[in-house]
Amino acid sequence: MKYLVLAEKPSVAKELARVLGANTKQKSWFEGPKYVVTWALGHLVELAEPEDYDPKYKTWNLEDLPIVPAKMNLKVIRETSHQYKAIAQLCKRPDIGELIIATDAGREGELVARWIMELVRWNKPFKRLWISSQTDKAIREGFDKLKPGREYDRLYASAVCRAEADWLIGLNVTRALTSKYNAQLAAGRVQTPTLAMLMDREREIAGFRPVPYWTVTADFGGFQALWRKDDRHDGRLYDKAEAESLAARVKGKPAAVDQVRTVERSEPQPLAYDLTELQRDANKRLGFSAKQTSNVLQRLYEQHKLVTYPRTDSRYLTSDMAPTFKSRLESIATGPYVTLARSLLRKPLAVTKRIVDDSKVSDHHAIIPTEQFVQLGALSPEERRLYDLIVRRFIALFYAPSRYDETSLVIRAGEDRFYAKGYVQKEAGWKEVYGGAQAIAGEAGDDEDDWDEGKESADDGAAGGRGSSHMKAQPLPELKAGQPLNIKGCRTGDHQTKPPARLTEASLLAGMEKHNLGTPATRADIIEKLLHTDTIERQQNRLFPTGKGKQLIELVADDLRSPGLTAEWELELERIAKGKGDPKAFIAEIRSRTASLVAEVKSNEKEYKPHNLTHTKCPDCGQKMMETKGKRGKMLVCPNRECGFRRAAEPALSGKRCPQCHKRMEIHDGKAGKYAQCRSCNVIEKLEGQGPGGGKANRRQQAQLAKQFSDNVSLGSSLGDALKAALERGDND
Template sequence: MNRLIIAEKPSLGRAIAAVLAKPHKNQNGYIEVGNGDCVTWCVGHLLEQLQPDEYDQRFKQWRLQDLPIEIEQWQLKPRQGMSKQISVVRKLLKNAKQIVHAGDPDREGQLLVDELLDYLKLSKTRKQQVQRLLISDLNPSAVTKALGQLKPNSDFVALSISALARSRADWLYGMNMSRAYTLLGQQAGYGGVLSVGRVQTPVLGLVVRRDQQIAQFVAKPFYQLDAIIPHDGNTIRARWQPSDACEQWVDEDGRLLARKLAEHVAGRIAQQPALVSSAVHKQTKQTAPLPYSLSALQIDASKRFGLSAQQVLSAAQKLYEQHKLITYPRSDCRYLPKGHLGDVSKIMTAISTNDDFLQDAVSGADQSLRSRCWNDGKVTAHHAIIPTPKAAGSSRLGIDEAKVYQLIARQYLIQFYPPAQYSEGELKFEIAGGLFVAKGKQLLKPGWKALLPTPKDKVPDYLPKLSQGEVLTCAEGQIKDCMTEPPKAFTEATLLQAMTGIARFVKDSSLKNILRETDGLGTEATRAGIIELLFKRSFLQRRGKAINATAAGTALITALPESASYPDMTAQWEHQLQRMAERQMPYQPFMVGLSSSINDIITRVKSEPAPACLAGLPAVAKRRFKSKSTKRSSAKTAPKRISKSAS
């Protein structure tokens, strides 16, 4: 055998084999091709972490005195039903002159094949010779091009170490924390499993705290005062800006709280001269938003079609693997390499063929335009999600797949449309010693916005082009009675936005600056699964589009230390893992710091009584996990195991 190419999934393996020399022989678990190469595959992770009781039988019973669980020598085992495929790869490795790693182009994809090679005890010498194949488009031309650009797999070792650290850290944190708080719950009379994860729990915390803000909200009245200024048969509305002297009657958001003050000012400005103290008129441009990352796609699909994050991911995965109509969908990047400019015309043709609704949009695109998305410096292992040059042909798309494809295609097309142009203005009036401001914005040329569904735009406020020094007359002051509104419950879209823009929710101000642009809760590939997991474990519930915490979810967050329920710790983890992937931080300090944090929490759990908030809860989780009795321990019933500690 010349080369053995190990793909992440069978679909990728078949796509690679399709561009290699014929004839092909389909064998059990691999494909032989005409030039002597073989293509085999994993089926996602072929291996998984051992359960605690597989390291030590005493962990079969859940007891506080056995915590924290610590692992000196980590071990993996075949996932259920995967031993046969592992044996296939083992046999093929023995005869391969060259090995090619073809995992997906991300952190998990890198680890997935690397850990298999380690498990099969590939020698250090042969491991150093492994090459890396990076594929983000399953169409033949793209696969052929990628095969011509193999890189040393050793270039990606830091990415693999980062994924390994995340996997082990999630196991340690999830296993220890879930056991500790499940046992506390049992002491308080709750019979279900209280699972804790370094990502799922802060996400739950976001929802719980939002629910509490809504429940505790007390509406307060406030008032808006507008000066009504006639001009050429129209009306200018200028909003009063209370001065520093009015500070005691204004809240922290600048809202006026005293109606009598508003009435006093309204009486003073009626029929008084309105001097234009400042006049600003300008034209502005709004450039097109970038092509999609997975999270951005999930957010827009939720807003537009009401699709869940998991539905979007499933549809995108089918568009990528089965139909080959889009590029790699689990991307966290929103930029494109300049090398893809050569495919623009073919992609446009494919879009026009695949979606009749977008044919006019394709016709109106200017392929000579270059948006800010073409930036080699911002493309890493993968680029933004875009359509491929492939036509669907006779392939029929499901309803969700068609919707997701249309979003991706439209987002690509708007890169070839000019910016939207606006006329913006601001007039400041001085009336009876007070400052009043009128602002206006009007769309002049839609540019890329012409491709979006027609919005129900409100009529723009009238704002004529006046000059500084002009004097008009204020006819009257109009007061509007308003009430403050509570924050809105999370929806699928806003929860995803919170997870990707987590800097807004961390408590540590220094972390805000670090995380504002980069890290979020979870990864592009895991966010949908994390949200779904919280529903499956009955910690979250849907009420229409709104997402709320259940009683069990709220109690768990109340019982946990803040460090576990706020995103600060997870954000720090992600930042450290990213530094590890960039060879700026070693593995060991990260793991030592994690173990220390877990030890501190477990020590506190052992020394404190069971939180009262866990008493009297409906045991919703009891239906989801099997329990077994123990003779004498701090847990009367202990679940056999949590299948995996979810991140």
């Protein structure tokens, strides 16, 4: 008897086959004495399309919605049907007695395999390979400890519920919006509330009104201090005259130290990375998009085998991994990490609950380096930079907390008080791993990239205590209470409150995580889908809704744009995966909600006006065309879905001139062939029998034509000269 191993990708199948000794290469599988290793190509099977249930659904009609099949069917994806057929034939072989699912160890990976098994009607035993890295050692250990396939039935049920929910809601609402407004408007269970978060921030920015305020800063020679009314005051004065009066009042006045307080503070090392935190950090530090981080990370995991399973939502490690920590440090002790890693290897590692906590790991532990020896020179610049983040975060886990003294001063000048803070680093601890350059704020990084703090830091602090941010941390001299000081100078600072910052991918990911929108594995794709559909834009690492996105969010139902409802669904999917939820009840709720969402679109009386209409008219139906951004640059697209005409936004110019304004006409390709169109007057003339270039003969053709007429046709010299001149003008204009 042989085992059939089903991997998710050809590259993974190749590695599994090598380790398992399946060395005979066939077109669609590898074979050895004990194992036959084959692969999917991502999903080979998908939910059937509406037209598979009834041909009438090929045409999108509002009256046909909602489409809610009594039973959701599966079908083979046509583009990869050859691989499905190969797997189906392998499943029928009499010498294959057991299947081993070796797709990605997660919800989507389980779905890839189970849908194939369902269509081929697999009824023999099956087991599950569940590993967190792709090293030879991990693969061998995984095959030695295969798990019963039925242990993952609940995970499969959760995956099916997620897929059917996205089909029912996304397909129906998208068809309803597109049909009603005759525009390409896409909505979905996760992407719409994500867009709503961006729109909420946009409204905050639009509604913001700056407020001027002033601060007063005193110079004491070696340091500066900020005036505040009392301990709870933020230092802001909203009257310029009052601020100038205060500065004049204390200038030259004797001052004395009123209070000195020094507190030792300890900052623990940052937790290990989960996928979302790594995407956020890579966005802030490296400028990577979430999708870029996912792609690079997948290569580090799958191709180079240098990191553990990427699609994890845990930032902790398990106790059974603790014995491997030193061997992982030995493997990464190369290049810039030699000194950092070897200093840890000389002594027992400090393994605390902050690093290892079995109760906080579900399917997969945090992302850390594997025990695979690393050749840094074999990595691309992108891979090298992302790997650096992961390695330094792993090393930092075993360093001591960072310790520093925080000194707070209160200085009195008459009835006025000035405040100052200073920091003295006592022990760099884990910050040594980063060259000691990280701010005292620690792992959170830039505040404005954190969802909860984005609004506060960007608007320079609501009243309540961020006014002191105008004073930077500074070295302070040794001072004692009662010690006299001289005010060397006093100045007023002119400020304005600032609007909330637009979201970066880092802050949007934080918001999606906070509201439980999507999973670590899907959030990057959601952002990319919004970008691809021209619903949001990215400019200088900031995201904001387009005119299309602003209108779209007003056209969908309140329920669908609410992060709360989607979060409830995600939590229920997690409960189903853990065996605590009811799949039938979940789908029944989704079906009911689908009907109400479609009904709300049908009854909505709001209008949609394309924000990117141009003055160029569609040559087929006459409607004004929209300008969109595509992979090949800007495109002009007809908004009429039934027409569907599109072309490049910058067409070539012909030698033909408009009979009205005499400007050169543009060359276009229409259903009836090439035609010339004047952008200004919209005059259209069909081009027939013209050479390449839209009706303008090339130089060689012109020369031949002129020679033919001059040599073979009896023409008066004046007519021949006129013809040559006309041809030359046509070439040069």
